[in-house]
Amino acid sequence: MKFLRIWQELNLEDIKQHLLVVGELSAECFNCHELSIDSASRSCPNCGTVFKYIGFRRKLRVQDFKSFNRERTGVKLIDFFDFKKEINKKGARDFLDI
Numbered sequence: 350m351k352f353l354r355i356w357q358e359l360n361l362e363d364i365k366q367h368l369l370v371v372g373e374l375s376a377e378c379f380n381c382h383e384l385s386i387d388s389a390s391r392s393c394p395n396c397g398t399v400f401k402y403i404g405f406r407r408k409l410r411v412q413d414f415k416s417f418n419r420e421r422t423g424v425k426l427i428d429f430f431d432f433k434k435e436i437n438k439k440g441a442r443d444f445l446d447i
């Protein structure tokens with residue numbers, strides 16, 4: 350089996366509420382911005398949101414996908430850079446009221 354990226358239409362608001370953002374040393378809940386969360390956590394210890402999505406702050410490598418797939422089931426791996434780009438666009442549209 351090989352890993353290929355696919356594009357899928359997703360609800361930005363749902364992602365915002367259920368996203369775990371993994372950094373180099375720890376992870377952050379995107380919903381309440383709690384820091385220092387264990388990247389293996391299924392829910393936020395602060396706000397209780399269940400993580401349905403996970404994104405990485407760094408550019409992903411194939412070995413990241415392999416370890417992610419072993420550790421997580423039922424959680425969608427999203428491209429955090431795509432997500433940030435879309436919420437920035439939405440923020441600009443909301444600001445301009447268009």
Ligand SMILES: [Zn+2]
Pocket residue numbers: 378379380381382383393394395396397398
């Ligand atoms: Zn939280």
